[in-house]
Amino acid sequence: MSFFGAIGSFIMTPLYYVISVVMIGFHNVISKLLEPAGGASWVLSIVGLTVVIRAALIPLFVKQIKSSRNMQMLQPKVKELQKKYGHDRERLAQETMALYRDAGTNPFASCLPILLQMPIFFALFRLLDAASDGDPRGVLSKSQAEQFGNAELFGVPISKTFITADGDIGVQIMALFFVLAMLVTTFLTQRQLMTKNMPESAMTGPYAQQQKMLLYVLPVVFAVGGVAFPIGVLVYWTVSNLWTMSQQFYVIRRNPAPGTPAAQAKAERDAHKAARKGHPVVEEPGSTMIEPAPEPPRPAKRQQPQRKPRSQRKQPPKKRS
Incomplete structure (x- = not known):
């Protein structure tokens, strides 16, 4: 136990310093407006800590989005491999990983932000x-x-948890509130990814099954574990989920994957925006895309007669003497 305790201390001690430095920095600023010993100042310090950590993880989040998009676009090729090597699971796994490697994507990249947050969380x-x-x-x-x-x-x-409330109704209600908030935000974030930024070709197959499993399993896991976490930690996780949901909404809205409902919605918004600027638009029957209408042909300009030089002008006839 002493060996594992030493490893845990080696990992956690630097995190204690990083977390406490950020929290104390926010607390010193917030204490100028609120009571230093009050819960509001410390909770807002936890919120500030969450914002700093999530801002530092933005590059990993971008990598996660790109990896998820690449995997979605590769699903038709994955289905072809399943038809070809469905009888040989080992060969299928090898060919699938080779496909991901050649495309420069990693199926485990989507887990990086969560995995890196877990040590900070604990x-x-x-x-x-x-x-x-x-x-x-x-x-x-x-x-x-x-x-x-x-x-x-x-x-x-x-610092109290739901299971250590000792019958305190206030603690139980607040803990349940944040557990439910954590559950709902986790579910909505995953559902947003599946319904808005996944093409129809990616809605079937192992990747889609994995996403559907995460849609229902992750909220349950967080809800079960959440009753053992202090309210301050639940605040951190809920704010982190809200950040993820907002960041994902922004990325999907501005840069959706091709062939997805989000891409179609963006094309329609761009067309309406062009129409508001004065560009006429027409909508083809049965089409979901709105394209600019062709401009009417302009009338040909009337050609003006060219002026002749003085030497070429018609001279008046001379009078007879």
């Missing part, structure tokens, strides 16, 4: 749990650790 959990016992971690001082551990939001300690 470090915040341990930081808050230790602070509730007056044990400072990172750069937290003794007094700051006590403030953080005893902070209350609307009279509810943010």
